Amino acid sequence: MNDSAGNRPRTKGRPRNNTGKYSCGRCGLKFNHGIANFPEGRLCLTCYRKATDTYGRCPHCGQHRMLPGVSPATDNPICAECAGITRNLHCKTCGKERRPYRGGSCATCALRADLYEMMGKQADVDKFAILTEALCAADRPESVLTWKLNPKVSQFLKFLGAGNFEWAHTTFDEYIRENPKSKREVEHVRAILIKNEALRARDYDLHAFGQWWKNKLQTVDSPSFRKVLNQFISWDVTPRINESIKDGRNTRRATHAAKQHVSTTIDFLNWLHSQGFEDLSRARQPDVDFWLTSGPSTRRNLRPFLSWTSRNGYTRKLKVPVFEASNHKLISKDERSYWIMTFIEDDSIHLHVRVAGLLLLVFAQPLANIVELEINDVTDLDGKLFLKLGSQAVPIPSPIVGLFRDYLDHRPNLRGANAGSSWLFPGVKAGRFITVDSIKEQFRKIGFTQFLGARSSSFEELLAIAPAPLVADALGYSYKSADKHSLVTNQSWAHYVGVRTKRETEQKEP
Ligand SMILES: [Zn+2]
Ligand SMILES: [Zn+2]
Ligand SMILES: [Zn+2]
Structure with a gap:
């Protein structure tokens, strides 16, 4: 064992207290406790953490798992079994091979238990599960464990734990309005939820819609109709989705509806084109009525387009008549x-x-x-x-x-x-x-x-x-x-x- 390694000056942090009855089997540092049951003897905390943070494919047995051991022959990290480590490195709670953090449980399980304790009897089990799992899925659950000790964080988590809120961005906005000093902490929770897909990014739907309609535009047969549709989407459809993002409404529903409007409009425009129309202003109400009544009821999705073209002079005053709501249960x-x-x-x-x-x-x-x-x-x-x-x-x-x-x-x-x-x-x-x-x-x-x-x-x-x-x-x-x-x-x-x-x-x- 190389004793001089333990005396190497450290480049950062305060100098370690290099005295004690044991020395680390890997770096030689002296200490009084350390972590036992490694083939090299006891390990210092730093070497132990490094060892148990190493995951990959074991070069000896080929398994993908924690690689806390060191191959005597090659110095490469190897798995506990191949290294002959007798210390139990499995979590008592979830059974996964993870460094025990507290009472034999891994940090993720400890965090889950703490969150459960902190949020108490939540009103909504499903929301609680989403939140907990998103927080537990963090790259370093240890840092979440420390972070949640911050009173601003625990206050917000308790609020979420009560479950009386809508699972939406507006909830976060309102909380920040009422507790402006907690902004950083609340935004951090929001970011974790978005990263773990428990909450959708605000502009996600709008972005996806932008991609979608640019492709969809290519399916309009007539170039001049395509231009009008482009205007309609840019000046009417997209601003409406933007509004719903600002209001914190359900943007997914808004983009879904917008897609239906655009698709239906394209069907209509292509039909007009197939009927020999070259100019939208020549289309008359009977043409619209004929198209509406000769297809499925979903053709009513044409309404926003016609009201926009009528307002802006692209067409005569055209409209989608209001149909009687039918109450038959048959699926057409x-x-x-x-x-x-x-x-x-x-x-x-x-x-x-x-x-x-x-x-x-x-x-x-x-x-x-x-x-x-x-x-x-x-x-x-x-x-x-x-x-x-x-x-x-x-x-x-x-x-x-x-x-x-x-x-x-x-x-x-x-x-x-x-x-x-x-x-x-x-x-x-x-x-x-x-x-x-x-x-x-x-x-x-x-x-x-x-x-x-x-x-x-x-x-x-x-x-x-x-x-x-x-x-x-x-x-x-x-x-x-x-x-x-x-x-x-x-x-x-x-x-x-x-x-x-x-x-x-x-x-x-x-
Ligand atoms: Zn060490
Ligand atoms: Zn192995
Ligand atoms: Zn665990």
Whole structure:
């Protein structure tokens, strides 16, 4: 052992008290306590921290884990087992290989326990879980443990712990207005939440919308109509989204609506173009009425565009007449196609919501069954994905396979308590899948409500059609070309439907 190493002058900080009955097995520093049970003997605190902060692939056994040991042959970091370290470096609470921080638990678990203690009996368990997991996911939970001792921080965390607030930027704004001295601390919490995706960045939706419409503009056939649409989005649509950001309203909902308005407007403009119109000012109200009545009710999304063009002289005074609200519960083919397409294409909606929506629409699965699916119910065979429904494995149609694969890599709530969860839709609470209510709430936010109250009989029509033609239809493909890739036959689907119906009947029996 090289004794001189311990006497090397330190470059920063106060000089260490280099006396004691032990010397560090790695750096030679003298001390009275230190950390025992390392093959080199006791380690000083600095060497111990450095050792237990090292993670990577062990060159001896190839495992990816903590590398607290040192290979005698190469001096490279190696894992505890290969190094023969007998000290237990696993957290007593979460079982992960992490340096014990307090009472055998790692810093993350200690922090979680402290936060729980501090926030007490919270009114809202879900919000508490999001906040706690975001804070615990910090790169250095030790620093969060110290930081939360600040009274301004603990006061704010207690406020959040009470749970009587809306999970939105406005909550943070209001708190700062009432407690201006806590601004720095509150902004720090906000930044942690945004970084851990528990709160969306304020301008996220606007930014995404900007990307989206610039591409979308290319689908307008007529260059002169494209110019008008560009003006409409720049001077009417975007400022409205900006307003909602300033007001702290739900910007996601605002951008989603804006997308629907723009998409519908493009359909209208392309139709006008196909009818030989070269100048918007020549379009008359009967043309508008004809287009509106010869398509799905979603064409009413044309309203903002027409009121803007009418105000600004791009068209005559045109309007979208107010329709009688219909109260029929039947799901129209157009609405179904519209939502299948929206879930496939609209990146502004949470991925798990899109996948759940597609399972509902394409596979005609009740939400209660969807949330209970497990990751093992999806299998990959020769590059094709199959979904196990009941006793049958049904191929996932090719146009939605990409989305499914993407989702499998990005399931929600996998941080913290639900790490390694086998649910296809992991919930916020440990070991639980997402609740039907939370999915319904997400559906409501984007206006997808037609299917929520639907009884299973409303799905009869859906059940008659195999998934592939249904998706192909929604996307405007020809069924044959889609089917070639997805291997769904109406015969195999019919067989599955038979099984599903039988199972449901069995379940109804007392
Ligand atoms: Zn040392
Ligand atoms: Zn090893
Ligand atoms: Zn732990």
